[in-house]
Amino acid sequence: MSGLYAIPSGVEFATAFARGFWTRFGDEPLLVPRIEIIANTARASTRLTEALAETAGGSALLPQVTVITELGADPLAVHEPPAVPELRRRLRLIRLVERYLTAEDGHPSAAPALADSLAELMDELDDAGIGADDLDPLDAGDQAHHWQQMLRFVDLVRREWPAIRAEEEAGAPDRRLRQRLAIEALVSRWSDAAPGAPVIAAGSTASVPSTRLLLTALARLPNGYVVLPGFDRELPETVVTQITKGMAPEHPQTPFAALLADLSTPPSEVAPWLKLEQPFPERHRLLSEALRPAPVTDAWLKAAPALAREATAATEGVTLIEAAHPREEAAAIALAVREALEDPVATIALVTPDASLARRTIAELARFDITPDDSLGRPLRDAPPGVYLRLLIDVASGAGSVALAGLLQHPLTRAGMPRSTHLSHARRYDRTVLRQGPAVCEPGKLPPWRPLPPYAGEEQIVRRQADRAWSAGIEAALSPLAYALTQGSDLSAVLAAHRQAADRLSSDEHGTPAVWEAESGAAARSCLDALAQAADAHGDGAVHAYPTLLSHVLSQVSLRPDPIAPHPRVAILGPREARTHPADVMILGGLTDGIWPALPGAEPWLSRAHRSVLGLSPPEARIGLSAHDFTQAAQRPRVILSRSARRDGTPAVPSRWLSRLTGLMAGLPEGDALGTIRDRGDRLLTLSRRMSRPEHPVPRAPRPKPNPRPEHRPTSVSLSDVARLISDPYAVYARRILGLRPIDPLGRPPDAAERGEALHDVLHQFVAATKHGFADREAALQLLDQTAAAVLMERVPWPDLRRLWQARIARFADWFVEGEIKRRLHAGRVLTETDGELVLTTAAGPITVTARADRIDLRQDGSAAVFDYKSGSPPTAAALKEGKQLQIPIEAAILTRGGFAEAGARPVHDAAYLGLTGKTGEGGVERRVPETLLEDPGTLLDRLGLLLGHFATDGLYVARGRPAFLSYDGDYDHLSRRAEWEEQA
Numbered sequence: 001m002s003g004l005y006a007i008p009s010g011v012e013f014a015t016a017f018a019r020g021f022w023t024r025f026g027d028e029p030l031l032v033p034r035i036e037i038i039a040n041t042a043r044a045s046t047r048l049t050e051a052l053a054e055t056a057g058g059s060a061l062l063p064q065v066t067v068i069t070e071l072g073a074d075p076l077a078v079h080e081p082p083a084v085p086e087l088r089r090r091l092r093l094i095r096l097v098e099r100y101l102t103a104e105d106g107h108p109s110a111a112p113a114l115a116d117s118l119a120e121l122m123d124e125l126d127d128a129g130i131g132a133d134d135l136d137p138l139d140a141g142d143q144a145h146h147w148q149q150m151l152r153f154v155d156l157v158r159r160e161w162p163a164i165r166a167e168e169e170a171g172a173p174d175r176r177l178r179q180r181l182a183i184e185a186l187v188s189r190w191s192d193a194a195p196g197a198p199v200i201a202a203g204s205t206a207s208v209p210s211t212r213l214l215l216t217a218l219a220r221l222p223n224g225y226v227v228l229p230g231f232d233r234e235l236p237e238t239v240v241t242q243i244t245k246g247m248a249p250e251h252p253q254t255p256f257a258a259l260l261a262d263l264s265t266p267p268s269e270v271a272p273w274l275k276l277e278q279p280f281p282e283r284h285r286l287l288s289e290a291l292r293p294a295p296v297t298d299a300w301l302k303a304a305p306a307l308a309r310e311a312t313a314a315t316e317g318v319t320l321i322e323a324a325h326p327r328e329e330a331a332a333i334a335l336a337v338r339e340a341l342e343d344p345v346a347t348i349a350l351v352t353p354d355a356s357l358a359r360r361t362i363a364e365l366a367r368f369d370i371t372p373d374d375s376l377g378r379p380l381r382d383a384p385p386g387v388y389l390r391l392l393i394d395v396a397s398g399a400g401s402v403a404l405a406g407l408l409q410h411p412l413t414r415a416g417m418p419r420s421t422h423l424s425h426a427r428r429y430d431r432t433v434l435r436q437g438p439a440v441c442e443p444g445k446l447p448p449w450r451p452l453p454p455y456a457g458e459e460q461i462v463r464r465q466a467d468r469a470w471s472a473g474i475e476a477a478l479s480p481l482a483y484a485l486t487q488g489s490d491l492s493a494v495l496a497a498h499r500q501a502a503d504r505l506s507s508d509e510h511g512t513p514a515v516w517e518a519e520s521g522a523a524a525r526s527c528l529d530a531l532a533q534a535a536d537a538h539g540d541g542a543v544h545a546y547p548t549l550l551s552h553v554l555s556q557v558s559l560r561p562d563p564i565a566p567h568p569r570v571a572i573l574g575p576r577e578a579r580t581h582p583a584d585v586m587i588l589g590g591l592t593d594g595i596w597p598a599l600p601g602a603e604p605w606l607s608r609a610h611r612s613v614l615g616l617s618p619p620e621a622r623i624g625l626s627a628h629d630f631t632q633a634a635q636r637p638r639v640i641l642s643r644s645a646r647r648d649g650t651p652a653v654p655s656r657w658l659s660r661l662t663g664l665m666a667g668l669p670e671g672d673a674l675g676t677i678r679d680r681g682d683r684l685l686t687l688s689r690r691m692s693r694p695e696h697p698v699p700r701a702p703r704p705k706p707n708p709r710p711e712h713r714p715t716s717v718s719l720s721d722v723a724r725l726i727s728d729p730y731a732v733y734a735r736r737i738l739g740l741r742p743i744d745p746l747g748r749p750p751d752a753a754e755r756g757e758a759l760h761d762v763l764h765q766f767v768a769a770t771k772h773g774f775a776d777r778e779a780a781l782q783l784l785d786q787t788a789a790a791v792l793m794e795r796v797p798w799p800d801l802r803r804l805w806q807a808r809i810a811r812f813a814d815w816f817v818e819g820e821i822k823r824r825l826h827a828g829r830v831l832t833e834t835d836g837e838l839v840l841t842t843a844a845g846p847i848t849v850t851a852r853a854d855r856i857d858l859r860q861d862g863s864a865a866v867f868d869y870k871s872g873s874p875p876t877a878a879a880l881k882e883g884k885q886l887q888i889p890i891e892a893a894i895l896t897r898g899g900f901a902e903a904g905a906r907p908v909h910d911a912a913y914l915g916l917t918g919k920t921g922e923g924g925v926e927r928r929v930p931e932t933l934l935e936d937p938g939t940l941l942d943r944l945g946l947l948l949g950h951f952a953t954d955g956l957y958v959a960r961g962r963p964a965f966l967s968y969d970g971d972y973d974h975l976s977r978r979a980e981w982e983e984q985a
Contacts, residue, residue, distance in 0.1 A: 080172075194221050328688065597655065
């Protein structure tokens with residue numbers, strides 16, 4: 001009989017193991033310190049030691065507890081040099097993949113990600129003892145060309161890698177290879193002479209091939225013991241058959257299958273380590289049935305009556321939270337933790353692989369002044385120094401205004417001056433440069449300050465000089481890094497420039513850099529030091545994907561929370577850490593497919609067929625290991641299962657384990673156990689929602705109708721203000737009376753506004769260049785094209801948009817020139833971008849109306865024609881007829897009264913909107929203003945005077961007063977709280 005033993009699922013493994021250990025060896029106190037216990041993880045080793053001490057029953061010598069991974073790290077375990085440092089190995093592989101990508105016409109920026117996956121594959125091959133010669137039988141055959149390429153490259157790496165290690169690393173093996181060599185050496189020594197004292201492997205599932213080799217040899221020793229966690233000795237024969245044939249890789253007992261096969265031991269012959277009853281037999285049977293392999297789920301029909309009778313007992317203490325979104329899920333979990341703490345001795349653990357859910361839950365727990373012991377920690381990549389270092393790279397690479405604003409206002413940025421002084425410059429720069437339309441960011445450069453207005457005072461000039469000195473200092477700090485990144489410097493040079501930039505920009509007036517302070521800063525410094533020490537492994541060539549490489553290195557370091565004493569009974573754990581953590585209340589959060597379990601990623605190097613030929617486990621094997629963790633944790637006294645219906649704004653699929661469990665329970669012939677556990681979860685959701693609502697109903701905001709004092713109302717309005725007074729008076733109130741101006745969001749791409757300004761400039765220059773006429777149509781088209789190219793080159797620094805807008809101009813050029821020929825037949829002189837104003841006498845006194853006309857044609861008969869350019873579709877004929885667009889009619893009325901000084905007082909008999917759509921097959925659209933709107937300018941101005949007089953005295957500035965005149969959301973809708981009152985309006 002093999003030395004296989006098991007502890008059933010649902011039992012706290014460390015305590016049960018310790019009790020069984022003392023039962024077997026407690027009568028031989030002198031033997032105990034010679035016994036060696038091999039744990040699978042460092043955390044398990046610590047927990048086993050604690051459990052052995054707790055259950056010893058008094059003073060006792062303890063056995064030796066080691067970790068499997070320490071075997072490969074032992075310098076005496078095998079006659080090989082120490083393993084290659086992982087970072088050096090990754091850099092070598094990155095360089096190899098870059099060469100491959102270059103040869104295959106790929107982009108080297110993908111090298112770090114591919115090198116990571118290649119390293120994982122090499123580890124898997126090393127762990128399984130698969131050498132380069134084992135790849136010979138593989139044949140891509142008629143598979144896709146992609147697999148043929150990948151297979152050739154893997155074969156090349158496997159054959160060249162030993163030579164690279166011998167040359168560059170003095171023959172040091174990879175970490176996984178040294179681990180397997182150490183295990184093979186240990187197994188060989190055992191075969192020559194069995195150890196004199198018992199050796200026990202505790203808590204491993206033997207899912208890793210090298211570990212399985214060790215456990216197989218250990219189980220065959222006369223004094224060897226292998227204690228399996230969460231092992232089911234009573235699996236149905238049909239399930240055992242599916243697992244044995246490899247047809248159920250996702251089953252929680254599948255990780256043990258290969259070990260049992262190696263030892264020719266059926267599950268029923270695995271001996272119990274300790275005589276223990278299943279603590280929750282009904283729940284165990286329910287979970288066991290729910291997670292049956294898909295081909296044998298027909299057994300559910302036969303098992304349903306018995307499961308229905310046991311359903312109440314099986315779900316006693318089980319709660320199911322089905323939240324609408326992650327924030328709601330975190331709030332319900334936090335409430336469950338707070339409720340569980342009412343029991344003065346209960347311990348609670350949130351088990352989840354979802355770091356974002358863990359962070360949300362920590363934030364929600366802060367409402368109750370609860371700080372959990374968070375084992376997940378936070379990646380250094382997302383800590384302030386990590387974000388700061390990554391922003392430096394982004395800005396030095398010319399990433400854009402969002403990254404630039406993030407760097408300038410980052411808490412660690414000081415730019416050689418007091419933090420408050422730096423922030424005053426940064427905020428002014430953000431407001432006056434970055435928020436004033438799209439900005440072009442060149443590598444290591446800041447977009448220039450906008451010129452001061454001619455009327456700027458002495459104080460503004462002095463302040464602008466200080467601002468320019470501040471921005472010049474930042475550019476000087478970034479310049480070496482930008483040069484290193486853009487000129488193809490090697491990794492050592494880029495790292496040196498990166499560190500220099502980080503020092504200079506984070507230093508205060510005393511020259512002390514803030515980036516390396518505190519624990520997180522010291523960790524960031526260590527990462528850069530490690531990269532610098534290993535930089536020669538990357539070689540002398542350019543580093544093509546430094547941002548990706550740095551992000552990967554920083555993400556490998558996990559920071560513990562700030563040193564605040566955590567609650568002694570509340571913990572947040574990953575599934576791996578939860579294996580040995582006893583808790584009375586287990587909250588299994590983030591039960592969404594793709595999160596828990598994590599789905600197998602795309603394998604870029606070997607196809608599924610290749611893995612099968614090599615004897616590697618299928619990608620779904622990891623799901624089986626996750627399923628084992630799930631079933632272990634789900635058999636605690638109180639269990640809360642939690643998921644969100646949506647994730648990142650999209651519907652989320654429930655975890656396959658949760659889907660199977662709820663599907664099975666929903667089909668039971670009697671009872672409503674599923675409804676009961678959902679009701680428990682709904683109670684938590686309801687309470688958490690109530691906590692986020694005010695105690696008393698808050699009335700919705702009414703539609704705002706400000707009525708400012710007359711002296712605060714404007715006495716000068718533009719035509720755009722007139723249009724707003726008709727459609728949305730509140731916008732005029734917010735802009736002209738409150739003085740509020742909308743600011744652009746950071747990183748806003750160029751849109752219709754920029755396109756319209758560019759097109760207006762093109763036509764303005766074209767008309768000015770042809771004020772004396774043009775020779776012929778072809779000459780006009782050529783001039784228009786040249787003018788467009790020059791204007792766009794100056795105004796549009798984005799090459800892709802330049803080409804796009806140039807093409808749009810080319811599409812309406814024929815249409816515009818044809819119309820221009822007709823317009824020039826009547827025009828004697830053409831005025832463009834002309835300013836005008838007219839003072840109207842109103843009941844409230846004189847009010848000035850200002851306007852800027854796109855174009856006024858002064859005709860030879862003494863009349864005038866008014867045109868307005870539209871970069872998109874012009875107003876519809878219906879809108880013009882109904883008077884919804886009065887811009888041109890009012891301009892025409894001002895012109896008839898001599899408001900445009902350059903044009904004089906002239907009658908207007910023609911007016912039109914010229915829509916420069918540039919649509920294929922259309923070119924443009926000319927929408928003429930109805931003559932009825934031009935015939936009586938006096939009446940129009942009288943009506944305008946009444947409107948302006950009304951708003952100059954006691955008119956209410958109603959929000960969206962005439963919504964039918966609006967086809968877009970206003971800049972001030974959020975200020976008026978439109979979403980609250982619009983439904984009531």
